Amino acid sequence: MKSKWFVWVVLLPIVILFTVFMVLPIAGGFVIATFDYNPLRSGNSFIGLSNFVKLFSDATFIKSFKNTLMFVFVTVALNITVCLFLSALITSLRWSKLRSLFRVLFFMPCVAPLVASSTVWRGLYSPKYGLVNSFLENVLHIPAVNWLGTPAFVMPAIILFTLWADMGYNIILLSAGMDGIPSDFYEAAEMDGTNALKKFFFITLPLLGRTMSFVVAMTLISHFQMFAQFQVLAGRTGGPNQAGNVLTYYIYKTAFQAKDMGYASAIALVLFAIIMIVTLVQQRASRVDWGY
């Protein structure tokens, strides 16, 4: 009985913290979404679910919704694939200092604030003075591209930047997971004459299940919430033809520029629902029932 009290007392601060900063804002968001709420007005009327109905006919919301899904699934898929490959390469290095060096190098972009690195990349993408076009024209001898000024190139440019900026975390996590796989499996495989590719697909990948499940879930969630690079690289109009507009940026513009907090809350709740559904599906799909 005494120990139960102790557990409650220990848990109470975090329960209060979670309730005040997580549960109440979500509940508050739902309440605001049912109002035509503008903080500048003295009276705000209750409109039920009208804000949610409006979403279906809002072309900007539909475009942002599609852009968000495209960005998340393409970036996360590329991120996981590239990080797995790089982590395997780093783990295969025999010299531990070299392994540490590469981990630090890949992690460095994660230390820089996203806004600052986005601003630097905006300069790199400049059509006339940017290093990217300079490389295309002078090294590869192909015509320059208007990266952030052409609808078809805006999202690829943002995806490329996000990969560079965000791979470090996953490389650390995946290579740590790979380090944790007992060497017995590899030794047994080597005795059977298995090549490196087979070892990766039949030993490393299956035994990395728990780490992968965590990495994929966290990467999905964080990518749905990304904002800074869209604000900097797509700009205040969301890029040409809204090609770089995503839900987080649309929420920001609706709430703080148009001051339509009710509608912004409705969009935020949709984003919340999407993240929850995708995470639940992903967790169910990658459930791991074993250990070693």
Place this chain on the structure above:
Amino acid sequence: MRRVFSTTLAALLALSLLAGCGGTEPVDGVAQNGDITLTFWSHQETGWNEAQDVIINEFMAANPGIKIKQESFPYDDFESKTQTSLISKSGGADIYSLWGGWAVDFASTGAFSPVPDDFVAELRADSYAPVLGAFEYEGKCYGVPLEFNIEYGGMLVSVPKFAELGLSYPTTWDEMIRIARENSEARGVNFELRGFDFPAWDALTYIWLSMILSSGGQYMDGGKFSFATPTGIETMQKLVDYVKIDRMTNTDGITNAEELEPYHKFFLGETLMVPRGPWVVPEGEDEFGQVYGEDFEYVAMPFYGNQKLFAAETGWGLAVNAASANQEAAWKFVEFWLEKERLLDYNIACGMIPPVKSISHEPELLDAMPYLAPLVDILDGGVFIGYFNTDTLKEAVSDMYVDIINSGISVADAVKGLDDMLNAE
């Protein structure tokens, strides 16, 4: 011993915290000796703040019982602090130097003190139409203008490039377009020379509005947007053709493709003509080291139609907080600032066009800023842009324009969609 020490330390800490809650600031800005302290907020802009300091010091010397405490913030902080204080209707400053367009959101909420009747009568009689527009609400005025914000009527021209081409500056719209068309040179996505670089956040919208107005058209009908008129469609088609067919520039200025704005590219020598407000002239001299008259000049931009009409929004002005306990003293300070000689000095120091007719043609103004000459003659043709959030309009027009350029949508359909979207808000 340890417990006594800890208790004493805790008590001292608590006392120091409580002491921090008090203060020597006068309650409601009134000190025990009856002196009034007014707080004045503005954004950080060295030249402007220095000119404000001069006025504040003069006022305090003339009114010993009133002190002005100036606080200036970086622009973004200033905007959010001002808006937060006006929304909450508590705290904040007694007097704000704010962007007139913000008044559209706040005048209706009772956040501003109305301009005293005798002062407003004098102001209305002397002011140009656009400068009071956003401050007006239901017959009352909730702020006073410090400038005539003009984004149409003048353009930067490159002196060496015109000389190299053996051309004189255009005096008609057709001539301007012909020069731009014949001398623009593109290489892939980049330009060697942009003839007339007009797609920019402000310039695109203001040029289109002036094209409509100067042709005798209207873009508002009974408080609703009505761009989908023959004039609205024809003029937008022209603007689209200048980029799609004539290739005199591209849409980089409104798509975030570059960090550089069109007038930055002009000062880097990439452009022949670029329309912009006169405030870019000092920036060209100070930031880019350009010499006025040698590297560039600011000349009159021709009108598209027969009438010299253009739209303008309410620029920087002063407003008094309705929550201020010392509104009378605050208005006294504002009236002091708006005295003609003082306002003229302030306008010259800040590179602004005066908002009132009585000083806009003063020789002193043109002596200090000769590049304003093409603008002061057209100020009477300024039409208040309309009582709405102008950023919403500019964003919608920019989006529509880029959409027309990049997709197959017709101008007529796009303009109709613009009306529907703006009128639905």
